[in-house]
Amino acid sequence: MxxxxxxxxxxxxxxxxxxxxxxxxxxxxxxxxxxxxxxxxxxxxxxxxxxxxxxxxxxxxxxxxxxxxxxxxxxxxxxxxxxxxxxxxxxxxxxxxxxxxxxxxxxxxxxxxxxxxxxxxxxxxxxxxxxxxxxxxxxxxxxxxxxxxxxxxxxxxxxxxxxxxxxxxxxxxxxxxxxxxxxxxxxxxxxxxxxDVRPEEAWRRVKTRTNSAKFLAVVKELAEFREAYAQQNNVPRSRVFKDDALIELASTKPKSPSDLGGSRLLLREARKGAIAEGILKAVKQGVQCPADQLPKLDNSRDKLKVNPALADLLRVLLKSKTESSGVAAKLIATSSDLDQIAAGERDVPAMSGWRFEVFGEDALKLCEGKIALAAKGQVVRVVAL
Structure with missing residues (x-):
């Protein structure tokens, strides 16, 4: 060796x-x-x-x-x-x-x-x-x-x-x-x-129970500070402060070092020095965020008008294509892809490149009523109409 x-x-x-x-x-x-x-x-x-x-x-x-x-x-x-x-x-x-x-x-x-x-x-x-x-x-x-x-x-x-x-x-x-x-x-x-991990986008990874724009503004500033500090000092983001502490800070909105001392979840090292200063500055910027700059979660998928019957048919088609191609279903199309297609969306990964060859082309035909699905024993076949 x-x-x-x-x-x-x-x-x-x-x-x-x-x-x-x-x-x-x-x-x-x-x-x-x-x-x-x-x-x-x-x-x-x-x-x-x-x-x-x-x-x-x-x-x-x-x-x-x-x-x-x-x-x-x-x-x-x-x-x-x-x-x-x-x-x-x-x-x-x-x-x-x-x-x-x-x-x-x-x-x-x-x-x-x-x-x-x-x-x-x-x-x-x-x-x-x-x-x-x-x-x-x-x-x-x-x-x-x-x-x-x-x-x-x-x-x-x-x-x-x-x-x-x-x-x-x-x-x-x-x-x-x-x-x-x-x-x-x-x-x-x-x-x-x-x-490329952009600190200004780090807030999107933080799971919260509220979609309040004002609350998210503080979350965004705290997450951005944490990511930038972690990158600059080459330390894990959890060593700066963890997500649960971030949510607590966004809720309590501390204004002074003494306020940080009352945190239940903040690490002791984060209650002083550069991290403490960064936290207080981030909270202040989040609280003062102008109304026209408040962050919003992307809820566009929640508003999709999904045809449930068509979505079920697409899942059957995907299973058929998985069996015939030998390629893992999740590699071809995700559940979210199928729902988007059933709602009329076409700008999804499953509708481009090699995925379109394997699945997308027939998925489009199924949506347009140009093909049907038929079962013969354990096999699902595509039938042209």
Whole structure:
């Protein structure tokens, strides 16, 4: 098990990796104590039987820069293969403003190939590689050094089996002509907006029991301050104050440090210093928010005039398409998509791209009375009218 601890070693490996059609990649990181993930380990493997075809890269080593890896990520002659890539990509985007291209995500590909929704790596190893995984090192502190042999073995397994999984899924996609389906999904993963957390929009994630615009104005200011403070200081937002404390503050609307002292849910550290000042300022701004700038929840979906019978028919059609295509239902269309279509809406994900090929086109015909559904035994068939 080779561990690369210098930039020179990494550059040599990346130079040789550039000669292969693909490379498998995984990361280990910590996020419990920080806002942004702390990269602790990178695992790489090339399609070779060579003993050093899979390596560990230690980004915490003193003489290590990941620049050679980022250059390999930009090499479009080498496919970069991940499983459930979103968190990995976020790390590389935050660290170096780079996305691996071309990208292949085996979790996305597996959903398209009929393995179900958000299938796990362990499941793919078992079903495709016919092997099991030792997960005893799953919960570990990857920032501690030295790494044990058990940790290294666990980490390398995340890229060595991935080679066989990639080759199997790539062949299936080629056989079924579904490569463009996966490509559409991956466009979202390589869009920087996917990882752009805007503090002014943070309030939308806070669950409240009231839709009062004046109350939401205070929630919005508090959530924006918390998000910005967490980003700037690289601490989890819950370490600033939790959602229940935010709701309490929006309700009590403290005006002074002594008012903060009466909070039941606010952390002790948040009752003084910069956080306390930020809270009081945010509450004041929320209370003084002009009437024409008060935030409002998007209730447009609640006002949809859904045809319930048509919505039920669309669910039957979706089940039929799921069975015939082998693609997970939630990947094709959500329950919300179906209700929107039944209400006459057409600007939904299920009505564009590969989803339109699989489901949307017939869903539109069903809404227009151009097709009907018929049951024959356990199978639901589409019948043209």
């Amino acid at each position: 080779k561990t690369l601890t210098t930039t020179t070693e990494l550059a040599e490996f990346c130079k040789s990796a550039a000669e292969y059609p693909y490379i498998t990649v995984d990361t280990e990181f910590l996020r419990e104590r920080t806002y942004y993930s702390k990269l602790c380990l990178v695992q790489l493997a090339v399609p070779s039987e060579d003993e050093d075809s899979a390596v560990l890269v230690d980004p915490l080593a003193e003489d290590m820069s990941l620049e050679p890896l980022y250059e390999l990520f930009k090499n479009e002659n080498v496919v970069k293969v991940f499983h459930a890539a979103r968190q990995d990509l976020e790390i590389f985007w935050v660290e170096a403003q780079v996305f691996p291209k071309p990208l292949f995500d085996t979790q996305v590909a597996a959903m398209v190939c009929g393995f179900g929704e958000q299938v796990g790596y362990e499941t793919l190893v078992r079903k495709i590689c016919k092997q099991g995984l030792d997960k005893t090192s799953r919960f570990t502190d990857w920032s501690r050094r030295p790494l044990s042999d058990a940790q290294k073995t666990y980490a390398l397994a995340d890229v060595t089996h991935l080679r066989r999984i990639y080759e199997f899924l790539a062949a299936e996609l080629q056989k079924t002509n579904r490569n463009h389906w996966v490509a559409e999904e991956l466009c979202i993963l390589t869009d920087s907006a996917t990882y």
